[in-house]
Amino acid sequence: MIPRYRAAQFWGRATDALSTPVPALSLAVFRIALGALLVWDCWRFIRYDRIWRYWIAPDFHFTYPGFGWVTPLPEPYIQLAWLGMGLAALLVMLGLFYRVAIVALTLSFGYFFLLDKAEYLNHFYLVLLFLVLLCVLPAHRTLSLDARLRPRVRRDHVPYAAVFILRAQMEIMLVFAGLVKLTPDWLAGEPLGLWLRNQADDVALGALFRYDWVILAGTWGTVALHVLGAPLLLWHRTRLATFAVYCVFHGANAMFFNIGIFPWLTIAATTIFFAPDWPRRAARWLLGRFEALPPYAPPAFPAPRTLPRAALVAMAGWIAVQVALPLRAAYFPTEVRWSGDGHRFSWRMRIYDRQAEGSFVVAADGQHWTVAPTEYLTARQADKMMVRADMVHQFAGYLEDVWEDAGYRDVAVRAEIRKSLNGRAAQHFVDPAVDLTAVPLAYLSPDDWVMPLAVPVWGVADTRASGFLDDDGELLVLPPRPDLTGRGASTGPRQPAALPGASTDTM
Numbered sequence: 001m002i003p004r005y006r007a008a009q010f011w012g013r014a015t016d017a018l019s020t021p022v023p024a025l026s027l028a029v030f031r032i033a034l035g036a037l038l039v040w041d042c043w044r045f046i047r048y049d050r051i052w053r054y055w056i057a058p059d060f061h062f063t064y065p066g067f068g069w070v071t072p073l074p075e076p077y078i079q080l081a082w083l084g085m086g087l088a089a090l091l092v093m094l095g096l097f098y099r100v101a102i103v104a105l106t107l108s109f110g111y112f113f114l115l116d117k118a119e120y121l122n123h124f125y126l127v128l129l130f131l132v133l134l135c136v137l138p139a140h141r142t143l144s145l146d147a148r149l150r151p152r153v154r155r156d157h158v159p160y161a162a163v164f165i166l167r168a169q170m171e172i173m174l175v176f177a178g179l180v181k182l183t184p185d186w187l188a189g190e191p192l193g194l195w196l197r198n199q200a201d202d203v204a205l206g207a208l209f210r211y212d213w214v215i216l217a218g219t220w221g222t223v224a225l226h227v228l229g230a231p232l233l234l235w236h237r238t239r240l241a242t243f244a245v246y247c248v249f250h251g252a253n254a255m256f257f258n259i260g261i262f263p264w265l266t267i268a269a270t271t272i273f274f275a276p277d278w279p280r281r282a283a284r285w286l287l288g289r290f291e292a293l294p295p296y297a298p299p300a301f302p303a304p305r306t307l308p309r310a311a312l313v314a315m316a317g318w319i320a321v322q323v324a325l326p327l328r329a330a331y332f333p334t335e336v337r338w339s340g341d342g343h344r345f346s347w348r349m350r351i352y353d354r355q356a357e358g359s360f361v362v363a364a365d366g367q368h369w370t371v372a373p374t375e376y377l378t379a380r381q382a383d384k385m386m387v388r389a390d391m392v393h394q395f396a397g398y399l400e401d402v403w404e405d406a407g408y409r410d411v412a413v414r415a416e417i418r419k420s421l422n423g424r425a426a427q428h429f430v431d432p433a434v435d436l437t438a439v440p441l442a443y444l445s446p447d448d449w450v451m452p453l454a455v456p457v458w459g460v461a462d463t464r465a466s467g468f469l470d471d472d473g474e475l476l477v478l479p480p481r482p483d484l485t486g487r488g489a490s491t492g493p494r495q496p497a498a499l500p501g502a503s504t505d506t507m
Helices: 002-019 025-047 050-056 077-094 098-114 122-134 145-149 160-179 192-197 206-210 212-227 236-256 262-273 278-287 309-331 379-385 389-405
Strands: 021-023 157-159 354-364 367-371 412-421 475-477 504-506
Touching: 002 160, 002 309, 021 160, 025 050, 025 077, 025 122, 025 160, 025 262, 025 278, 050 077, 077 098, 098 122, 122 160, 122 262, 157 160, 160 212, 160 262, 160 309, 192 206, 192 212, 206 212, 212 236, 236 262, 354 389, 379 389, 389 412
Parallel strands: none
Antiparallel strands: 021 157, 354 367, 354 412, 367 504
16 A cells, blocks of 8 residues: 555656746757757758769668658659648748647658668668657647747647657657667767867877877766766756756767758757746846846746646656667677667667678579679668668568569579678678578578678777678688778669579579
């Protein structure tokens, strides 16, 4: 009885706290910033012709399990869909027709997100999560055209739950972004050392990147910033200083790495940790530099309306799922940074340098063909596929379908791929003797056709030469670290009249 009483007491206190009215300003600023960044990103995609390169040029797309029915629209409808998404983002930013606009933006963004796993990015996933949350949050009650044009919409307050759920989502992302970096390679300075040393001659103070201790300070500092800094955002005494450090950190990321809107998205979203009326306080502080202002009187809000139990249960479920997804990698006995088991949706951002080269061998009716992936995929798709086991398996199934459509039977497809992780010597990624069309793709257990990682730790102080490992783990060649990504530009996959794939031999 006591535990049940205490649980009910805790639930009652949580309900009261989450139902408490707070100023709606921080939520409105969050909405405006997210909408503005998506408008900017939509323009960037149009400017650099990414719609054609990502979704029109490829003949094959790596779909997510259960979403094979999500396919690119033909031209010009896919461009119109993209423009529609940009318009919806603009309306969300302005707060005009908000409820319709946010649902339209979420559905259209989700559509493009699901078109191809090769285009998965953690910040796209984060945007999608924010959009889903905004579909049910009253982010248009103030600082919106809806509030200006329709008085019944205008409110100065929102339930604290609306701010809390966004804070919880950010805390989960930030903390796990640090925890997943607790890997042997990252703590030994790789792959950050590879990336920064490549820029040593191109940026101011880049000469410092040649020192191991500078790289190690960066890797360990990044872990501390996320694992310790994220909780410090919850305490008002350390919030502003931590936010300033985050701004410097993300500004450096934007300078050194091409990661799109992610640094600015994270900075904008981190403002949700400030007091819900921080925009008004900031405006008063700025105006106070120029004129005397009357004392600030906090607005009086009506008595709180208790949130429905269903809303509270939904919030608890959302948080539980967001915590469980990053943790699922611990369920697999494999090395996630090599095998990829549990990689997606777990905030493993900028912690791998994975390069691969190789080909596929298709066998049928006494013949075999050596197939270069770029015969069917764009160079971008091929690069992404060659380092991800599930996509290697999916592409093998696609090759099987192509040969069967051409009239061949009992088609077998093997992959001969050598992969390098964080500067190691390249080794076999998948078992080259396994017919990938004859083995299933495991979702709840490791795939036994993925080869184990031969060298578990690799860091900036490692003096071993990089090259290629043979099947016994011995170095075959000892050149400088090879460039395995220079496949050159591709105009997209081609489909010759017979069968693509290059050499044809008799078995």
